[in-house]
Amino acid sequence: MKSRPSPDGSDPLRFAKTRLRFTLAPALLALLLFTACGESMPEPPPDPPAAPAPETTPAPADAAEETKILTILYWQAPSLPSPYLSGGIKDTDAAAVTLEPLANYGPDGRLVPKLAAEIPTLENGGFSSDLTSITWTLREGLKWSDGSDMTADDVVFTWRYCVDEETGCTAESAFAGIQSVQSLDSRTVQITFEAPTSYPYTAFVGAGLPIISSRQFAGCIGAVAVTCEVQNTAPLGTGPYRIVDFTPNDQALYERNPFYWGPAPYFDRVVLKGGGEAVSAARAVLEAGEADYAWNLQVEPELLAEMEAAGRGTIVSAFASLVERIVVNQTNPDPALGDDRSEYLDGGNPHPFLTFTPIPRAMSMAIDRNLIAEQLYGFAGQPACNLITAPPSYVSTANDGCLSQDLAGANRLLDESGVLDDDGDGVREYNGTPLRVTFQTSTNAIRQSTQALIRDWWGQIGIAAELIDHDAAVFFGDDPGASSYRRFFADVQMYASDSGIDPQQSLAGLTCAHIPTRENNWADSNIARACNAEYDGLINQLAQTGPGPEREALIKQLNDIYVQSYYEIPLVNRGLVSAHLNTLQGVHLSGWDSDMWNIAEWRR
Numbered sequence: 098m099k100s101r102p103s104p105d106g107s108d109p110l111r112f113a114k115t116r117l118r119f120t121l122a123p124a125l126l127a128l129l130l131f132t133a134c135g136e137s138m139p140e141p142p143p144d145p146p147a148a149p150a151p152e153t154t155p156a157p158a159d160a161a162e163e164t165k166i167l168t169i170l171y172w173q174a175p176s177l178p179s180p181y182l183s184g185g186i187k188d189t190d191a192a193a194v195t196l197e198p199l200a201n202y203g204p205d206g207r208l209v210p211k212l213a214a215e216i217p218t219l220e221n222g223g224f225s226s227d228l229t230s231i232t233w234t235l236r237e238g239l240k241w242s243d244g245s246d247m248t249a250d251d252v253v254f255t256w257r258y259c260v261d262e263e264t265g266c267t268a269e270s271a272f273a274g275i276q277s278v279q280s281l282d283s284r285t286v287q288i289t290f291e292a293p294t295s296y297p298y299t300a301f302v303g304a305g306l307p308i309i310s311s312r313q314f315a316g317c318i319g320a321v322a323v324t325c326e327v328q329n330t331a332p333l334g335t336g337p338y339r340i341v342d343f344t345p346n347d348q349a350l351y352e353r354n355p356f357y358w359g360p361a362p363y364f365d366r367v368v369l370k371g372g373g374e375a376v377s378a379a380r381a382v383l384e385a386g387e388a389d390y391a392w393n394l395q396v397e398p399e400l401l402a403e404m405e406a407a408g409r410g411t412i413v414s415a416f417a418s419l420v421e422r423i424v425v426n427q428t429n430p431d432p433a434l435g436d437d438r439s440e441y442l443d444g445g446n447p448h449p450f451l452t453f454t455p456i457p458r459a460m461s462m463a464i465d466r467n468l469i470a471e472q473l474y475g476f477a478g479q480p481a482c483n484l485i486t487a488p489p490s491y492v493s494t495a496n497d498g499c500l501s502q503d504l505a506g507a508n509r510l511l512d513e514s515g516v517l518d519d520d521g522d523g524v525r526e527y528n529g530t531p532l533r534v535t536f537q538t539s540t541n542a543i544r545q546s547t548q549a550l551i552r553d554w555w556g557q558i559g560i561a562a563e564l565i566d567h568d569a570a571v572f573f574g575d576d577p578g579a580s581s582y583r584r585f586f587a588d589v590q591m592y593a594s595d596s597g598i599d600p601q602q603s604l605a606g607l608t609c610a611h612i613p614t615r616e617n618n619w620a621d622s623n624i625a626r627a628c629n630a631e632y633d634g635l636i637n638q639l640a641q642t643g644p645g646p647e648r649e650a651l652i653k654q655l656n657d658i659y660v661q662s663y664y665e666i667p668l669v670n671r672g673l674v675s676a677h678l679n680t681l682q683g684v685h686l687s688g689w690d691s692d693m694w695n696i697a698e699w700r701r
Contacts, residue, residue, distance in 0.1 A: 165701070166365065166367070166368060167366070167390075167681075168370065169368065169369045169391075170370055170381060170391045171190070171369060171370070172374050172375050172377070172378045172392070172393070173185070173371065174187065174346045174347055174370075174372045175187045175188050175343075175345075175349055175371055176188055176346055177329060177345065178194075178196075178329075178343055178349055179332065180192050180196075180304065181259055181267060181268055181309070182329060186691075187392075189305045189691055190304070190369075191369055192307065192332070193307070193691040193694065193696070194334075194336060194337075194340070194349070194693050194696055195242065195340050196304075196308070196332060196334045197307050197334065197336045198212065198304060199213040199233050200212075200216060201303060201694045202598060202689035202690040203685070203687055203689075203690075203694075204688070204689075205489055206417070206487050206488025207488065212239060212247070213234065213236070217231050217232055217233055217234075218644065224644075227293060228293035228294055228643055229292070229294070230287055230289045230290065231287070231298075232285060233252070233285070233286045233288070233301070234284055234285050235249060235252075235284040235285070235286070236284075236358055238358065241310050241356065242333050242334050242336075242356055243333055245310075247310070247335055249281070250280050250311055251308050251309070251311045252286045253280050253286065253311075254314070256275070256300065257318065258318050258322075259271075259272060263320040263322075264320075264322045265322060265323065268305055268306055271299050272299075274291050274292065274294060275288055275291070276289045276291045295644075295648070303598075303690050303691075304694055307334075308335070309332060310332070310333040313328050313333050317329075330343040336354060337354055337357045338351035338362065338364075338367050347370075348368065348369060348370045349368075349369040350366070350367070351367040353366075362696075363700035364699070364700075367696075375391075375394050375395045375396050376400070378391040378392070379400075382676045382677065383401075383404035383405055383407055383409055383410040383412075385409075386410070388678075390675065390677045390678075390681065390692075391675060391676045394412075396674075397475075398474065398475020398477070401476060401674070401676075404676075405676075408679075409679065410676050410677060410678050410679055411678075412476050412676050413674070413676065414476050415673045415686035415687055415688035416479060416670055416671075416672035417487055417595070417598075417672075418484075418487045418596040418600070418670070418688075419594070419595045419671045420481050420595075420596070420668070420669070421481075421547075421591065421593045421667075421668045421669040421671055422592070422593070422594065422666060422668055423460075423590070423665065423666040424582075424585075424589065424590050424625050424664075424665050425451050425457050425589055425625055425663055426448055426587065427441075427448055427452055427626045427628075428441055428442075428446050428447065428585075429446050429449060430448075430586050430587055430588060439584060439585045441614055441628070444628060450516075450528070451534075451589075453514075453516075455510050456511070456516060456532065457666065458507075458663050459511050459560075460560060460663075461663060462499075462503045462504075462506055462507040463504055463554040463557065463558050464499075464551055464668065465502035466480035466481065466482075466499065466500060466669065469550060470669050473543050473547060474543065474669055477672045477674045479669065480668075480669060480670075482497055482499040482660070482667055483667055484659060485600050485604075485652060486667075486670040487670075487688070487689075488598070491600060491649055493653040493657050495653070495657050496661070496667075502554075507558045508557075508558050511558060518559050523561075524561045525558075532559065532560040533560075533561045534588035535587040536551070536562045536564050536587065536590070537565040537566065537572075537586075537587040537590045538567075538590060538591040538592060539573065539592065540568050541569070544591060547591065547668070548564045548591070565580075565587065567580050572592075573592075581619075582624060583619045583620065584613075584619055585613075591668070593671055598689050601640065604639070604652070605636050606621075606622030606623060607623050607632070607659060607664075609628035611623040612626050627662065627664040629659075629662065632655060635658070636655065639651045639655065673686070673688060673692075675692060681700075681701060682700050683698035
């Protein structure tokens, strides 16, 4: 995906408050409090033919204490267990307990086969040498949670379902550039691309792109998709648990899937409970021990540490490549320039001093990234010297020196570069221009604290910073007349951006052709307004290079050019924080995928 600021939330699709009811074991019913139905829905179209009845169903436990129940807290309650009709992570996770993709992303970003028997590669012939097709082979004997067969036709159907414009599929972009998806036989699927594609692992990879049942959803393609209440709230799955009850904006209930292709999962039942807020969810696990797992704990690090000290639970973090960084304006943002303010003008409007590399280099050297990560981000932060911080095979070691703050070295560099304080006012000058910078970001307590620290460090090397913060709706907004990060009416600015599991699109968005200008309504991705011919040449080479050592070397080289030119200054790799009871084993968070990606392995 393209580089983008970290979103603060999502607007999930809302459905009527009706819900399905199933016959549940008495011990499980005792755990749940159901609310009355709300608004009624129009009569949906007839359901597709009923699937065959399950061959076997596990008998209910004789007593509550014999039933192994996994309780998961999501303080943002799921609205719909469907990643295709909702953009919310909480909804993708609710679906991921039962729905599966061809492969998931592990904690290190490596692909882990799920419904696929293996990962297709150039080496094993699954990815064609001309980069135009990829062929996936399914595991043998896959079945849906009702006992019916899962085949390659279901993969083809899922593609057709999502690319139909009237379906309203929120994941349609993942299938961009695909010419066709074909079943070669019951276990073999071939994806053909419209043009050579250097990274083919987009469609059907990750919890957000699972396979759905062609039989169950046969009548749900197109505009009728949102009316298929039974299918959307109780999708058949191939995963370790099958959904048996879903209450929108409240909870989801699952039982062990007797047709799961892997070893039988440990738990008899799973309760995914939503609502409340992050602090209470953290307390329920870490202090009270009332739940097994709490998701996305956006809580002050000090408070989380106090809770963890109770000894009942453990804080876990998942990191990918979401990097908080300072973007350095390569153009002049002087308000006196009027309409030409922060405009590239074919290179004719350079910044008066930030394009002189020793200055932004000294600014980077002055920053103590370890202090920022430890004191302000805690469990959710790691000091970062690169824009590409994962997967490990893409990470450069050429910039690791930034992990040590060097105020003395920064002052020495500026002195040796002739950037001096000639008038003795404590602020250095470059070609007669004082090093006074406007430093903007969004309004956020952690970001304002980061700004204050950096302002003080820059002051110690003779650079004065004026701190500005904007409401997030304005800063990340699309109003071309506002002080948004895209308009960049400042010298430097700070936000987080995600490079994605494969950073080609993110890196390609930093070429000369993607500089925001008035002609493109400032809607492009090279926010720093940097133009580097060597960088652009390597991007063209990357687009023609498939997975392997050569591709990894190119990505590292591109990262190094951008970082060592100081177009952007990495600060902190941001992660997600969750918690689980000490007794819960097998949790291995992946920053690239759903928290639930390996729930089949969770146990006590």
